[in-house]
Ligand SMILES: NC(=O)C1=CN([C@@H]2O[C@H](COP(=O)(O)OP(=O)(O)OC[C@H]3O[C@@H](n4cnc5c(N)ncnc54)[C@H](OP(=O)(O)O)[C@@H]3O)[C@@H](O)[C@H]2O)C=CC1
């Protein structure tokens with residue numbers, strides 16, 4: 001039941017570092033149906049030595065390699081690496097890889113281009129500043145050309161992905177003010193990873209929901225970095241994430257002030273035009289707002305635009321699946337671009353509904 005190559009070419013040999021985590025499992029699930037890929041190596045830390053089916057029973061029967069420690073890998077037997085390790089553990093690992101390997105890093109370790117800003121938000125010095133200079137930020141729809149020639153791509157965070165997809169086109173066209181952006185975001189609990197933490201226990205997350213990282217979440221500088229790039233000046237956002245009692249899914253409800261003379265219909269038309277040729281990003285019709293279940297387990301993003309009662313203001317509702325477009329799906333999308341495969345290959349599943 002391993003993946004079969006229908007393209008005629010030799011499949012590339014892929015290694016997944018952190019395969020015993022949630023994003024690692026999603027990479028395996030989707031890559032199993034990718035015709036240009038052979039899953040050649042899977043790593044874990046505490047779970048090393050086990051068959052992956054022991055850690056994830058849903059992945060039994062696919063002929064997958066066992067989980068091993070990173071230092072047991074033969075890099076010469078691999079062509080491409082997905083790095084799905086916790087942030088802070090990744091910089092030295094990727095900096096130490098032989099140069100024939102292309103890499104998509106799902107962690108936050110290479111997303112901030114300024115190491116000084118990284119040190120402020122992540123609490124330690126950046127450990128691979130030379131490599132940082134060549135890493136490309138992989139919000140695919142906005143960086144396709146640079147991703148195509150990159151050796152190492154930093155996959156965006158889930159909150160930044162859901163926030164930037166609606167905001168970048170509107171800000172770059174001068175349709176919204178850059179100083180009045182409020183992002184109220186919600187994530188499913190899988191966003192916190194599979195590691196056991198008290199805050200993620202059933203009794204802590206069920207039957208209620210909570211804000212966290214209020215006023216200081218580390219995705220703020222990532223969002224602001226990318227908005228600054230299109231605005232041409234510093235942008236400060238108000239961003240509050242919430243943990244909601246569902247396994248997967250993410251919604252960013254974004255409040256913006258339109259520039260003088262701009263209407264909500266202008267915003268919707270600009271987003272629809274920007275994404276008309278994009279396979280994974282859609283804009284809902286007037287009066288329709290997207291829900292997380294409309295993109296569940298898919299690489300799709302959906303954006304709704306509605307007038308606010310406050311004059312001159314609009315509300316953008318943006319949904320993704322945090323584990324797919326917010327992580328593993330976008331990582332495969334980036335691999336497809338880096339390797340010259342069809343961009344939707346292996347990730348063209350329709351959303352799972354209900
Ligand atoms: N979950 C999400 O929705 C998203 C996650 N991300 C990012 O992707 C990365 C992976 O996230 P996720 O899959 O949720 O994390 P998990 O906690 O579920 O998995 C982490 C993986 O890394 C391994 N690992 C942990 N510590 C080390 C170490 N010191 N050395 C080597 N391997 C180690 C774990 O192995 P073991 O199980 O053996 O301990 C496990 O395989 C993170 O950087 C995360 O921030 C990005 C976007 C969204």
Ligand SMILES: CC(=O)N[C@@H](CCC(=O)OP(=O)(O)O)C(=O)O
Nearest residue numbers: 106107108157158159187191192
């Ligand atoms: C629910 C939850 O805890 N979510 C994570 C974000 C997941 C993600 O995208 O984080 P990285 O930047 O680490 O890749 C958080 O808030 O830290």
